[in-house]
Amino acid sequence: THPLQGKVAFVQGGSRGIGAAIARRLAREGAAVALTYMASAERAEAVVADITAAGGQSIAIRADSADAAALQQAVRQAASHFGRLDILVNNAGVLAWGTTEDLSLEDFDRTLAINVRSVFVASQEAARHMQEGGRIINIGSTNADRMPVAGGAVYAMSKSALVGLVKGMARDLGPRGITVNNVQPGPVDTEMNPDAGESAEQLKALMALHRYGKAEEIAGFVAYLAGPEAGYVTGASLSIDGGFAA
Numbered sequence: 001t002h003p004l005q006g007k008v009a010f011v012q013g014g015s016r017g018i019g020a021a022i023a024r025r026l027a028r029e030g031a032a033v034a035l036t037y038m039a040s041a042e043r044a045e046a047v048v049a050d051i052t053a054a055g056g057q058s059i060a061i062r063a064d065s066a067d068a069a070a071l072q073q074a075v076r077q078a079a080s081h082f083g084r085l086d087i088l089v090n091n092a093g094v095l096a097w098g099t100t101e102d103l104s105l106e107d108f109d110r111t112l113a114i115n116v117r118s119v120f121v122a123s124q125e126a127a128r129h130m131q132e133g134g135r136i137i138n139i140g141s142t143n144a145d146r147m148p149v150a151g152g153a154v155y156a157m158s159k160s161a162l163v164g165l166v167k168g169m170a171r172d173l174g175p176r177g178i179t180v181n182n183v184q185p186g187p188v189d190t191e192m193n194p195d196a197g198e199s200a201e202q203l204k205a206l207m208a209l210h211r212y213g214k215a216e217e218i219a220g221f222v223a224y225l226a227g228p229e230a231g232y233v234t235g236a237s238l239s240i241d242g243g244f245a246a
C-alpha cells in the first residue's frame, strides 16, 4: 500500500543519516520528495537517484538551513515543482560539543540557527502552501529530556526549544487541520553519532535497550506521523529512544 500517494514531502537535511532514511521511506510510501542539503551534494543526488530508480519522484535542493532566505526559497521551489506541499520534515541538525567553560559563541549561534531557527523558518513558509491534512514533523532529541554527559548543554537546549515550539505551532495550525509534532530519537547510528567506540558503549549502558537505533527505525515513526492514521496526534513530543530517558 502507498498511504502517501499524491502527497508532496519536503525533507530539510535529507542527504545523509536519519534525513536520507526518511526521504527514502516517504518516497516508498508514495510521496514525491524534495530534500535539501548543504555540503553533501553527491549523496543528496544519490538519494534522489535511488528514489527515481524505484519509480518515485524526487529533487535535491542546496540550501543552508542557517540561511533563512535560501531555505524559504527552497520550500517555494519544491511546492512549485511538485504543485503542492503536504509534509514538512525538519531534520537538519548539528551537534557541537563543548562545556559551559569552552563552547564558543559561534557554536552557540550556529546551533540555534540550524536546530531551532530553521525549523520555524521552514514551518512558516511550508504552512503557507499546506492544505487540510498537512503535517509538520521535527526531529528533536531525547536529550531534551535527559543530557547525561558533560558538554551537551547547548545541544540539549536547542532540542528542548522544539518541545515548546510544537505546542504553540499546533495551536496556530490546528484550526487549519495541520498537525505539528516533534520526534525525539535516542542514539542512532549515523556520522553524527557512530555506533562504535567508547562513548557509544557509555550511552548504551544508560539505555533500557542496550543498543543504538537505526535510521530506518526513526523513518518508520516519521512515516506513521506523516500518514493518514496520525491525524489526531498534534503538539506532541514523542520519544523513540530505546529507553534512554526512561
Ligand code: NDP
Residues within 6 Å of the ligand: 012, 013, 014, 015, 016, 017, 018, 019, 020, 036, 037, 038, 039, 040, 041, 063, 064, 065, 066, 091, 092, 093, 094, 095, 114, 139, 140, 141, 142, 184, 185, 186, 187, 188, 189, 190, 191, 192, 193
Ligand atoms: P548527520 O550529521 O548524519 O546528518 C545531518 C544531515 O543534516 C545531513 O543531511 C546534512 O546535510 C544536514 N545538514 C546539516 N547542517 C545543515 C545545514 N546547515 N543546511 C542544510 N542541511 C544541513 O546527522 P543525523 O542523521 O544523526 O541527525 C539528523 C537529526 O537527528 C539532527 O537534527 C540530529 O540532531 C537528530 N538526532 C540525531 C541523533 C543521533 O544519535 N544520530 C539522536 C537524536 C537526534 P549536508 O551533509 O549536506 O550538510
